[in-house]
Amino acid sequence: MPQIRVAVAGAGIAGLAFALALRRAGIDCHLYEQAERLAEVGAGVQVTPNATRLLHRLGLQDRLRAVAVAPRAIEMRRWDDGGLLQRTELGGPCRRRFGAPYYTVHRADLHDALLSLVPADRVHLGARLVSVTQSAGEARLHLSDGTTVAADLVVGADGIRSVARERIAADRPRYSGQTIYRGLVPADRVPFLAADPRVRLWLGPDQHCVCYPVSSGRQVSFGATVSSSHWREESWSAPGDPAELAAAYAAWHPDVTRLITAAETVGRWALHDRDSLGRLSAGRVAVIGDAAHPMLPFQAQGANQAIEDAVVLAACLADAGPDGLGAALLRYERIRLPRTTRIQQQSRANATTFHLADGDEQRRRDASTQASPGLERHEWLFGYDAEQATTTSRS
Ligand SMILES: Cc1cc2nc3c(=O)[nH]c(=O)nc-3n(C[C@H](O)[C@H](O)[C@H](O)COP(=O)(O)OP(=O)(O)OC[C@H]3O[C@@H](n4cnc5c(N)ncnc54)[C@H](O)[C@@H]3O)c2cc1C
Incomplete structure (x- = not known):
């Protein structure tokens, strides 16, 4: 039987997960990545059970276990006195309920784990996509060095600024008004946050801070949002000013101020998303991951949804x-x-609910948060099995 020729733009989490899912299904593909060298930046990512169950099936169970941290709980706290708003147990209860772990991972570790299973000759570096064209018979990637690659299917896994998406929609990323400072701190500098691994969030007026251990517990990753009407940088490596960050959080709980002042360097990232599309493909071009549905990180699902996309598209093909x-x-x-x-919509909504000023609305939020700490609240998100959903959709 003739093989379908698949060309993928982008070798990030979506592109690599897709390549692995295709290989498992016996379909070959080539990835075209603009970077000259694959090196993920220093930041953490929460990988939730809806994605870990898929990564395990793709053969990453041991690799992930070796580098990840399995936090025992997610805690939400008040910004000033650190008062506990909610504690959701993860660990054993999470595994038992969802059949898969909740992990916090360094992005580079996740990326390396995926990459380790993709044959090196299928990943073409320094290959920047500049446009996609198509006819009835094939689609073509046009790369910045003048090369053209023909395929039966082009998959855009080229992130929020996707070139492939231009074949499907004429929209632009939307700035949320929020920026996020991200940093990594050696665990021994913040033992009070590293010893008992938890995902910790502090919610306050206009801002919130989240942290969790990564790299087998050797580092603590944090993200601290700050509103800004002028900051537009969208590069993981854009430096932030640690003094500005410290000033923005000066009045916050000492656990937060000790954490962010322990970071020697911080990156700063302007948070964008896009409206949902009515479609994810046009002709022979499809999009996955951030190219398909870039979302604000306030539900920690962008990478997890990219992995779900990858597995579903591979199964459909x-x-x-x-x-x-x-x-x-x-x-x-x-x-x-x-x-x-x-x-996508809930991630946007969290940008408001996380950042309420102290007052009636915030008290109502806190009361309802305190009333529903259980994992059952996450059933629709973490309990979802993308592969099973694909099988069910056959009938
Ligand atoms: C602050 C922050 C925190 C986050 N935390 C979490 C979290 O805890 N959990 C979670 O699930 N998600 C999280 N996310 C979201 C997650 O990082 C993204 O959703 C995820 O990285 C998307 O993967 P992707 O492969 O689609 O895109 P990307 O990671 O952006 O990868 C795209 C790849 O395509 C390449 N590329 C781009 N343009 C071209 C081109 N023209 N030609 C060739 N190659 C190209 C890029 O170099 C890159 O390698 C967070 C995001 C942010 C900003």
Whole structure:
């Protein structure tokens, strides 16, 4: 049987997870990545059970366990006195309920783990996509060095500024008005945050801070939001000013101020998202991950949803065979759009609820947060099995 030729733009989390999912289904693909060298930046990522169960099936169980931290709980606290608003148990209860762990991981470790299973000759570095064209018979990637790559299917896994997405929509990223400072602190500088691994969030007026251990517990990763009307940098490596960050959080709980002042360097990132699309493909071009549904990080789902996309699209392609491309892409859209749209919208909503000024609304939020600490609240998100959803959609 002839093989479908698949060309993927971008070798981030979405592109690599897709390559692995395709390989498992017996389909080859080539990835075209603009970076000359693959090096993820210093920051953490929360990998939730809806994605860890998929990563395990892709063969990453041991690799992940070796580098990840399994936090015992998620805690939400008040910004000033640190009063506990909610504690949700993870660890054993999470594994038992969802059949998969909740991990906090250094992005580079996750990226390396994915990359380690993709054959090196399938990843083309220094290959920047500048446009995509297509005809009835094939799609073509046009790269910045003048090269053209022909394929039956082009998959855009090229992030929030996706070039492939331009074939599907003419929209632009939207600035949220929020920036996030990110840093990594050696665990021995903040033992009070590292010893008993937890995901900790402090919520306050206009800002919040989140931290958790990564790198087998050797480092603590944090993200601290600050509103800004003027900051527009969108590079993980754009430096932030530690003094400005410290000033923005000066009145916060000492656990927060000790954490952020322990970081020698911080990066600063302007947070953008886009509205949900009505479709995820056009002809022979499809998008996955941030190229498809960039979301604010306030639900920690961007990478997790990228992994779900990757597995679902690969399964749809494998089921359909080379002659069923159109049907496979429609099925992928039908499965993914309702879920990713909901998560995009909730991530935006969290930008408001996390940042309420002290007052009636904040007290109502705190009361309802305190009333629902259980994992059952996360069933729709963490309990979801993207592969099972794909199987069910056959009937
Ligand atoms: C502050 C912050 C915290 C976050 N925390 C979490 C979290 O805890 N959990 C979670 O699940 N998600 C989190 N996310 C979201 C997550 O980082 C992204 O959703 C995820 O990285 C998306 O993966 P991707 O592969 O789609 O895109 P990217 O990671 O952006 O990868 C895109 C790749 O495509 C390449 N590329 C781009 N343009 C081109 C081109 N023209 N040609 C060729 N290659 C190209 C890039 O170099 C890159 O390698 C967070 C995001 C932010 C900003």
